[in-house]
Amino acid sequence: MLEVIDKGSVSQSHPVPLLFVHGAWHAAWCWDEHFLDFFAGRGYRALAVSLRGHGGSPADKKLRDLSFEDFVADITTAADALPTRPVIIGHSMGGVLVQRYLETRDAPAGVLMASMPPQGSLKSGLRWIRSHPWxxxxxxxxxxxxxxxxTPELARERFFSPATPESVVRHYAARLQEESARMGLDGLVKLPHPSRVRTPLLVLGAADDGAVTQDEVRATADAYGTEAHIFPGMGHNMMLEAGWEDVADRIDVWLRSRRL
Known part of the structure; x- marks a missing residue:
């Protein structure tokens, strides 16, 4: 019953599908704006799943009570429905869910975009408290x-760079939806265990990210024995910002280098 947007098809040069996982307050639509068509045009099968209670995916309990375990189960369901193990690409909260998924499941590769770090969301929460205590x-x-x-002002602060046109910020701010209240607690205590992950990971971040700092992106890369690539002039929503094609192209080049 999960909403899955599915574009393109596997090809001889790209035999492995790509499964995209959204972050908090978003749904599969955020990948469908640019990324799915980009990768389908490059010869990939590209799919984006809406986690339960998001987008067109129904929930079996109240949204506020949905947990990391529920969402990891959704990723598993979407991945297991494919004929081969997909590359898993997660953004923000979706990035930490991908890390949790990969603790117990194999994948040819994974990509973490502006991901919550393995250390959890405590520092992010403290920044929120300092900026907006009320x-x-x-x-x-x-x-x-x-x-x-x-609101356009708060959406820009968290998700978009100062250079993003106001019309773009307003358009996407209007598409955001309510998020599970349980996520705040799980982000503190349901932390990933990088030592359990064997999947090679590409770690990407944004220089003007209002949600995840560059240091947190680098901490994620360090935890998985790799280096972070930081895109200048970009905000948190790297798949929607001007310059998104540079991010998609970096992923494409990395996947090609791994013959995926």
């Missing part, structure tokens, strides 16, 4: 976080 208090009391990320 917002944080209200979302903690109500379990509702959407009002505090979805």
């Amino acid at each position: 917002h944080f208090a209200k979302l903690t009391a109500t379990g509702r976080s959407l009002p505090y990320v979805s």
